[in-house]
Amino acid sequence: MEVRRITITIAGRNYPLxxxxxxxxxxxxxxxxxxxxxKEFESNFDIRDKQDALAMCALKLGTNAEVVQSTNDKNINASLQRVQHLNKLLEAMEK
Incomplete structure (x- = not known):
């Protein structure tokens, strides 16, 4: 696998990766x-310190990730229940 050297700029700082x-x-x-x-946090919430804006970004991204994970877990459980129900129906048909 090819590895590339890139630079990402966040809050005015460059991060080589x-x-x-x-x-x-x-x-x-x-x-x-x-x-x-x-930029949105700075303009909408009168944030002057980049660290505060980054903390808000971390909170928002973490919340979004948790919501997605929770939704995925619910979908997986619902799908598993459907598959188990279908298996029971198939087993009943075989008898």
Missing amino acids: NVPSNEEETLRKVGKQIETMI
Whole structure:
């Protein structure tokens, strides 16, 4: 797997990273999302300190990740229940 050296800028700081080439696009996209979020927090909430904006970004991204994980868990459980129900129906048909 090819590793690429890229630089991501967040809150005015450059972060050089060595990343697998298949992750480069995702990292750049997330870096831009963070930059956009920082600008939104700074303009909408009178945030003057970049650290406060970064903390708010971390909180928002963490919350979003938790919501997605919870939704995925619910979907997996619902699918598992459906499959178990179908298995019972198939077993009943075989008898």
